[in-house]
Amino acid sequence: METPVLHAAILSSPGMGHQIPVLQLANHLITHHQIPVTVLVVTTHTSPPESHPATASSSNLLRIVQLPPVDVSSLLDPTATVVTRLCVMMRAALPSVRSALLNSSPRPNFLIADLFGSESIKIADELGMPKYVYITSNAWFACLTTYCDVLDKEVVGQYVDQTEVLRIPGCKPVRPEDVVDPMLDRNDQQYREFVRMGIEYSFFRGILLNTWEDLDRRSVDALRSIANVPVYPIGPLTRAAEPEGTNTELMEWLDKQPVESVLYVSFGSGGTLSSEQLTELAWGLEMSQQRFIWVVRAPVGGHADASFFSSGNGASNGGVADFLPDGFTDRTRNLGLIVPMWAPQMKILNHPSVGGFLTHCGWNSTLESLVNGVPMIAWPLYAEQRMNATFLTEELGVAVRPKVLPMKKVVRREEIEEMVRSVMELERGKGMRERVKELKVDAEKALSKAGSSYNSLCEMIKDCQMRLESR
Numbered sequence: 001m002e003t004p005v006l007h008a009a010i011l012s013s014p015g016m017g018h019q020i021p022v023l024q025l026a027n028h029l030i031t032h033h034q035i036p037v038t039v040l041v042v043t044t045h046t047s048p049p050e051s052h053p054a055t056a057s058s059s060n061l062l063r064i065v066q067l068p069p070v071d072v073s074s075l076l077d078p079t080a081t082v083v084t085r086l087c088v089m090m091r092a093a094l095p096s097v098r099s100a101l102l103n104s105s106p107r108p109n110f111l112i113a114d115l116f117g118s119e120s121i122k123i124a125d126e127l128g129m130p131k132y133v134y135i136t137s138n139a140w141f142a143c144l145t146t147y148c149d150v151l152d153k154e155v156v157g158q159y160v161d162q163t164e165v166l167r168i169p170g171c172k173p174v175r176p177e178d179v180v181d182p183m184l185d186r187n188d189q190q191y192r193e194f195v196r197m198g199i200e201y202s203f204f205r206g207i208l209l210n211t212w213e214d215l216d217r218r219s220v221d222a223l224r225s226i227a228n229v230p231v232y233p234i235g236p237l238t239r240a241a242e243p244e245g246t247n248t249e250l251m252e253w254l255d256k257q258p259v260e261s262v263l264y265v266s267f268g269s270g271g272t273l274s275s276e277q278l279t280e281l282a283w284g285l286e287m288s289q290q291r292f293i294w295v296v297r298a299p300v301g302g303h304a305d306a307s308f309f310s311s312g313n314g315a316s317n318g319g320v321a322d323f324l325p326d327g328f329t330d331r332t333r334n335l336g337l338i339v340p341m342w343a344p345q346m347k348i349l350n351h352p353s354v355g356g357f358l359t360h361c362g363w364n365s366t367l368e369s370l371v372n373g374v375p376m377i378a379w380p381l382y383a384e385q386r387m388n389a390t391f392l393t394e395e396l397g398v399a400v401r402p403k404v405l406p407m408k409k410v411v412r413r414e415e416i417e418e419m420v421r422s423v424m425e426l427e428r429g430k431g432m433r434e435r436v437k438e439l440k441v442d443a444e445k446a447l448s449k450a451g452s453s454y455n456s457l458c459e460m461i462k463d464c465q466m467r468l469e470s471r
């Protein structure tokens with residue numbers, strides 16, 4: 001029998017942090033396996049199609065379909081969380097997903113849904129497509145997600161009020177204060193959505209993860225038992241550095257700085273700080289007397305993920321200096337650079353002058369730091385970032401973090417100064433720097449031909465072929 005010719009459809013939820021790893025997966029399927037890919041991108045009114053990283057296609061094997069923006073305003077309470085919004089949007093987009101698949105020519109014959117797209121499983125079944133889910137994060141998070149329906153039955157009261165850690169078979173326990181945002185309040189709609197997603201993942205033929213087997217083998221194995229489906233760690237899939245000519249001034253400044261002397265400070269695509277925290281961070285950076293590049297956004301009260309749906313869309317926020325302490329930019333003129341809103345992060349982390357990253361621990365940022373061998377200051381804000389911070393500091397030993405979670409208490413300037421020095425001063429940061437460089441090499445090995453992640457993607461493809469052959 002002839003081997004079936006594969007054509008993938010990958011469904012992406014809104015948000016830069018979701019679309020970037022989806023596109024990287026598409027690139028891998030095309031470049032290393034010559035599999036054509038149709039990426040279906042769910043768009044929103046606040047992140048118009050032209051703002052998506054998925055606009056330009058460089059290969060004729062890649063087709064990007066921007067689904068019409070979904071209007072969910074009548075379905076959502078104005079106070080709905082980012083996770084609830086994403087889930088409701090993905091549900092509302094299902095009819096367009098279905099018609100995009102039916103109208104594609106040639107038609108994709110298997111589906112990979114991202115972590116918020118798991119309800120598309122019904123469409124895959126209807127159209128006879130083998131289906132996989134792509135959790136664009138790490139194995140520990142995937143374990144908590146898939147095990148949450150068990151915790152839901154076992155644990156009484158709010159998770160955050162528990163005095164004991166939350167135990168997950170075969171895997172590190174999760175501290176109550178580290179649970180993901182949807183688990184913070186069990187009465188909120190986002191919690192029910194989260195439990196549902198965790199259950200749905202086990203109905204896919206396999207789970208793809210944006211990590212590599214050796215980074216957290218214990219959690220990968222635990223996930224295999226919990227979900228009881230094949231698990232394919234295929235990462236770290238990170239994007240290439242931004243093209244030449246992107247923010248030339250900033251890159252020229254970096255070129256002039258000594259090796260590993262600059263701290264890069266950024267809170268991802270959606271992170272924002274309070275006004276008070278912004279002031280303390282500015283003072284902490286100044287007091288540390290270390291060089292820095294700081295991506296600054298206007299402060300927002302209330303939600304740390306306030307710009308999740310709107311950042312990266314070219315919106316400018318030129319007057320950020322107004323939010324910083326008086327005279328800060330003058331006093332730090334020779335020390336650092338302020339970048340409003342958005343910086344070419346991969347290019348920065350890839351630059352030899354960068355020696356540390358103060359990050360909100362979004363999983364893409366985390367991987368980007370690891371693959372560039374840059375130690376971190378872990379400053380978690382939302383989503384699964386508290387778990388990521390714990391993993392980076394306590395398991396991998398490649399980061400330091402504030403004593404108290406930044407969402408609970410303002411981190412004061414003295415503590416910030418101390419953390420910055422402990423990462424950036426050559427002798428003090430040496431151990432972390434060595435460990436992160438080992439992980440960089442490890443990541444390269446996993447991705448190389450015959451490496452664990454390369455093989456894992458091959459296995460998934462083989463499984464898909466077998467499934468199609470058996471039809």
Ligand code: UDP
Pocket residue numbers: 015016017018020266267268269270271295341342343344345346361362363364365366368
């Ligand atoms: N990013 C960037 N420039 C910025 C801020 C973010 O290029 O100024 C990119 C970053 O490189 C990463 C993504 O946006 O690929 C953010 O994803 P992550 O998972 O770290 O966090 P999220 O934004 O989803 O919270």
